[in-house]
Amino acid sequence: MGLALAACGNKKSNDYSTTGSATGTYQAVIKDGHYRTSKARGVAVQQNDNTYNQKSFENGLINIIAKKFFSTKSYIFQEGQYLDSGTVTNWLGRKTAKNPTGLNPAEGKKSDPNPLYVQQIEEQDYMQQSGGSLKLKGVVIGIGINSEYQYQKKTDGPYYTKNISNAEVQSEGKAAAAKVLKRLRAKPELKNVPIVIALYKQAGQDSLVGGTFFAYTKASGNKIGSWTDLDYKNVVLPKASSAASANSNSTGTSGAFSNFKSQIQNFFPNISGVTAQAQYKDGTLQGMHVTVTTQFYSQTEINSFTGYIVQAAKKYLPNGVSIDIKIQSDSGIQAVVYRDSGSSKWNSHVFGSY
Amino acid sequence: MGLALAACGNKKSNDYSTTGSATGTYQAVIKDGHYRTSKARGVAVQQNDNTYNQKSFENGLINIIAKKFFSTKSYIFQEGQYLDSGTVTNWLGRKTAKNPTGLNPAEGKKSDPNPLYVQQIEEQDYMQQSGGSLKLKGVVIGIGINSEYQYQKKTDGPYYTKNISNAEVQSEGKAAAAKVLKRLRAKPELKNVPIVIALYKQAGQDSLVGGTFFAYTKASGNKIGSWTDLDYKNVVLPKASSAASANSNSTGTSGAFSNFKSQIQNFFPNISGVTAQAQYKDGTLQGMHVTVTTQFYSQTEINSFTGYIVQAAKKYLPNGVSIDIKIQSDSGIQAVVYRDSGSSKWNSHVFGSY
Numbered sequence: 262m263g264l265a266l267a268a269c270g271n272k273k274s275n276d277y278s279t280t281g282s283a284t285g286t287y288q289a290v291i292k293d294g295h296y297r298t299s300k301a302r303g304v305a306v307q308q309n310d311n312t313y314n315q316k317s318f319e320n321g322l323i324n325i326i327a328k329k330f331f332s333t334k335s336y337i338f339q340e341g342q343y344l345d346s347g348t349v350t351n352w353l354g355r356k357t358a359k360n361p362t363g364l365n366p367a368e369g370k371k372s373d374p375n376p377l378y379v380q381q382i383e384e385q386d387y388m389q390q391s392g393g394s395l396k397l398k399g400v401v402i403g404i405g406i407n408s409e410y411q412y413q414k415k416t417d418g419p420y421y422t423k424n425i426s427n428a429e430v431q432s433e434g435k436a437a438a439a440k441v442l443k444r445l446r447a448k449p450e451l452k453n454v455p456i457v458i459a460l461y462k463q464a465g466q467d468s469l470v471g472g473t474f475f476a477y478t479k480a481s482g483n484k485i486g487s488w489t490d491l492d493y494k495n496v497v498l499p500k501a502s503s504a505a506s507a508n509s510n511s512t513g514t515s516g517a518f519s520n521f522k523s524q525i526q527n528f529f530p531n532i533s534g535v536t537a538q539a540q541y542k543d544g545t546l547q548g549m550h551v552t553v554t555t556q557f558y559s560q561t562e563i564n565s566f567t568g569y570i571v572q573a574a575k576k577y578l579p580n581g582v583s584i585d586i587k588i589q590s591d592s593g594i595q596a597v598v599y600r601d602s603g604s605s606k607w608n609s610h611v612f613g614s615y
Numbered sequence: 616m617g618l619a620l621a622a623c624g625n626k627k628s629n630d631y632s633t634t635g636s637a638t639g640t641y642q643a644v645i646k647d648g649h650y651r652t653s654k655a656r657g658v659a660v661q662q663n664d665n666t667y668n669q670k671s672f673e674n675g676l677i678n679i680i681a682k683k684f685f686s687t688k689s690y691i692f693q694e695g696q697y698l699d700s701g702t703v704t705n706w707l708g709r710k711t712a713k714n715p716t717g718l719n720p721a722e723g724k725k726s727d728p729n730p731l732y733v734q735q736i737e738e739q740d741y742m743q744q745s746g747g748s749l750k751l752k753g754v755v756i757g758i759g760i761n762s763e764y765q766y767q768k769k770t771d772g773p774y775y776t777k778n779i780s781n782a783e784v785q786s787e788g789k790a791a792a793a794k795v796l797k798r799l800r801a802k803p804e805l806k807n808v809p810i811v812i813a814l815y816k817q818a819g820q821d822s823l824v825g826g827t828f829f830a831y832t833k834a835s836g837n838k839i840g841s842w843t844d845l846d847y848k849n850v851v852l853p854k855a856s857s858a859a860s861a862n863s864n865s866t867g868t869s870g871a872f873s874n875f876k877s878q879i880q881n882f883f884p885n886i887s888g889v890t891a892q893a894q895y896k897d898g899t900l901q902g903m904h905v906t907v908t909t910q911f912y913s914q915t916e917i918n919s920f921t922g923y924i925v926q927a928a929k930k931y932l933p934n935g936v937s938i939d940i941k942i943q944s945d946s947g948i949q950a951v952v953y954r955d956s957g958s959s960k961w962n963s964h965v966f967g968s969y
Contacts, residue, residue: 271926280919280920280922280923280926281922281923281925281926281929282922283922283925283963286918286922287918288922289915289918289919289922289923291882291923294881295881295882295883295884296882296883296916296919296920296923298883298884298912298916299912299913299915302912302913303912305912305913306912312946313968313969315913315914316914316967316968317968317969319913319914319915320914320967320968320969323914323915323918338915338919340913340915340916340919383913385915470968470969471968471969495969527648527649528645528649528650529649529650529652530649530652538968538969539969540969548969550966550967550968550969558652558653558656558657558659558660559653559656559659559669559673559694559737560669560670560673560674560677561643561653561673561677561692561694561739562650562652562694564640564641564643564677565634565643565650565692565694566634566650568634568635568636568637568640568642568643569634569635569643569645569650571635571637572625572634572635575635585964585966585967587948587966592666593947593948594941594947594948597951597964597966599964608962608964609637610939610951610953610962612904612939612941612951613670613674613904613939614667614670614671614674614824614825614892614904615667615671615674615824615825615849615892615893615894615902615904
C-alpha cells in the first residue's frame with residue numbers, strides 16, 4: 262500500500278515521495294505513502310485565538326518569509342519535525358516552577374495580571390535531496406505575539422482587555438526569539454542549519470482580518486544578529502466610514518473596491534453583501550480576498566452572476582496582484598472567480614451538481 | 616445609476632446589456648442595470664423537494680437541452696418572463712374547482728391519494744439582438760415529474776411512499792407537456808416562437824444525486840409531435856457494495872474513482888471522506904463532482920493536500936470530461952481542483968486569508 266500510494270506523488274526514492282506542486286508552491290514530503298505531518302500537529306488548533314490569525318500566520322510564514330530564503334524550485338517543504346506538541350505547548354505556557362520553559366511571564370497579581378505575549382509558534386522545515394535521501398537545509402520559525410490580552414479578575418467576572426503596545430510586541434517577540442534559537446541550537450540536528458525566525462503581531466479578538474509579520478532574521482550561529490523590519494498592513498473593506506485611510510494607495514484600492522461593490526450589490530432585487538480583506542506591503546497592495554454573499558433563486562442566477570462578477574472584476578479591481586472572489590449563499594460556496602499573482606487572466610468556476 | 620451599472624456588462628443598447636460569459640456559457644440579460652430575474656422567481660425554492668433535484672434540473676435544462684437548439688454564441692439567455700409565480704404555483708397544484716389550471720390530479724381518497732406528479736416547471740428564454748433591441752427567438756420549458764410520492768393517511772400519521780413507475784412518469788410528463796404547450800401558444804408573444812419542452816424524472820427524497828432528463832421535443836405549432844428519448848443516469852460514488860453496477864462503463868469509472876479515493880483517504884493520519892456524483896449519457900461518463908472532506912490542522916496541510924489531489928486526479932480520474940473537486944473541512948471550502956470539459960489542464964485554487 263505504501264508503495265502504491267507513493268507512486269501517486271513524485272517518487273524520489275524508496276523511502277519518500279513528494280506531493281505535486283503548482284507554480285510558486287512547494288512540493289511537500291510524503292513518507293511511506295502518508296503525509297509527514299507536523300510533530301506539533303494540532304497545537305495551533307487548540308489555541309483560543311481569532312481564527313483569522315492562524316491562516317494568516319501560516320500563509321505569511323510560507324509565502325512572505327520562507328520564500329525569501331528557500332526557493333520553491335530547489336527546496337522541498339516538510340512540516341516541522343523537531344518541535345513536538347508537548348514542547349510547543351510548554352513553551353506557549355507561563356513560566357512556572359512546574360513549567361520552566363514557558364515563554365510567557367508568571368501571572369502575577371490576579372487583579373492586574375501579566376499578559377500572555379507569545380500566542381503561537383510554528384516550525385517549517387526546508388529540505389533538499391542528497392543521494393537517495395532528504396537532508397534538512399533550513400528551518401523557519403514563526404512566533405506570534407499578542408497585541409491585546411483578555412483576562413478576568415475573578416472567575417465568572419467580566420472580561421478586561423489590556424492593549425499591548427507595539428514596543429512591547431517588538432521587545433517580547435525578540436526576547437522569545439533569542440530563547441527559541443538557543444533551544445533549537447541545543448538539538449544536534451539543528452546545530453548547523455540556517456534558522457530563520459519571523460515575528461508576527463496577532464490581530465485582536467474582534468478583527469475580521471489576521472495580523473501581520475513585522476520582523477525576521479536569519480541566524481547561522483546561536484545568537485540573533487540584526488532584524489529586518491517588515492511593513493505589512495491588512496485592511497477590511499469596505500472601510501467603516503469613521504476609519505481614517507492609511508495612505509493614498511490604500512485609498513485607491515478602497516475606491517476601486519467601492520466601485521466594484523456598487524456594480525454588483527444591486528444586480529439582484531435582493532442586496533448582495535460584498536466584503537474583502539486587502540493586504541499592503543510598504544503601502545502597496547499585495548492581494549485581496551473578496552467574499553460575495555447573496556440569496557440565489559436558481560442555478561441560472563448563479564451562472565449569470567458569476568459571468569457578471571468576472572466583468573466587474575476585470576473592469577474595477579486592481580491589476581497585477583492575486584485576487585480571489587468567493588460567491589456564496591447560505592447553503593455554502595456556489596462559484597469562485599480568481600486571478601493568480603502575476604497573471605492577467607481571470608478564472609471562474611461554478612459548482613454544479615448532478 | 617442604471618447606465619453606470621449597464622456599462623459594466625457588455626452594453627448592447629441604451630435599454631439593456633448582458634453579463635459576460637465564459638466559453639460555452641450564455642450571456643444573460645441585464646436591464647436598466649439589474650439582472651432580469653425570472654417572473655416566477657422563488658417558486659422553485661418554495662417547493663418541498665430533494666435539493667439536488669433543483670440544481671440538477673436547472674443545470675440540465677440549460678446544458679443538456681437548451682444548448683442543443685440555441686448556441687451560446689448566437690443566443691442570449693433570459694430568465695423566464697412569460698410564466699409568473701402565481702401561474703406556475705397554480706399549475707403545480709392539484710386540479711380543483713378553485714384551481715382549474717392545476718396539472719396534478721385531485722387528491723381522491725385520503726387513504727389512497729393520487730400522487731402529485733408534476734413537481735416543477737421552469738421557463739428559459741433565448742433571445743437575439745435585432746436592431747437596438749432584444750427579440751425572443753425561443754423558449755425552453757422543463758417539467759419535473761416525481762418518481763415517488765409521500766403522503767399521510769391522517770394528519771400527524773406516519774408517512775407512506777408510493778413509487779411512481781417509469782411508464783407513469785412518461786405518460787404524466789407528456790400529458791402535462793401537451794397542456795403547457797397549448798397554454799403557452801395562447802399567449803400572443805409565444806404564438807410563433809419555437810418552444811422546446813423537456814421532461815425530467817425527479818430523484819427520490821433520500822437520493823444523494825438529482826434526477827435526469829428523459830425526453831424532449833421541439834414544437835412549432837400548438838401540438839406536440841414526436842419525443843426524442845434521452846438516456847441519462849446519475850450515480851453516487853463510492854457505490855454501496857450491494858448495488859449492482861449499471862454497465863461496464865460505469866464499472867470502469869467506479870474503479871478509477873476507488874483508486875483515486877484510496878490514494879487520498881489515507882494521506883493524513885485521520886481518514887478523509889471522498890464521495891462523488893457521476894453522470895452518464897448512453898452509458899458514457901459525462902462528468903463528475905467530487906467532494907473531499909477532512910480535518911486540517913494547518914494551512915500548510917491544505918496546500919500540500921491540494922497539490923497531492925491534483926497529482927492523484929491526473930493519474931486516476933477519467934480523461935476528457937469535466938470534473939470538479941471540492942476540498943472542504945467543517946469550516947467550509949478550503950480549496951478547489953477542477954478540469955473543464957474538453958480541456959486536459961487541471962486548475963487548482965487554495966482559499967487563503969490575510
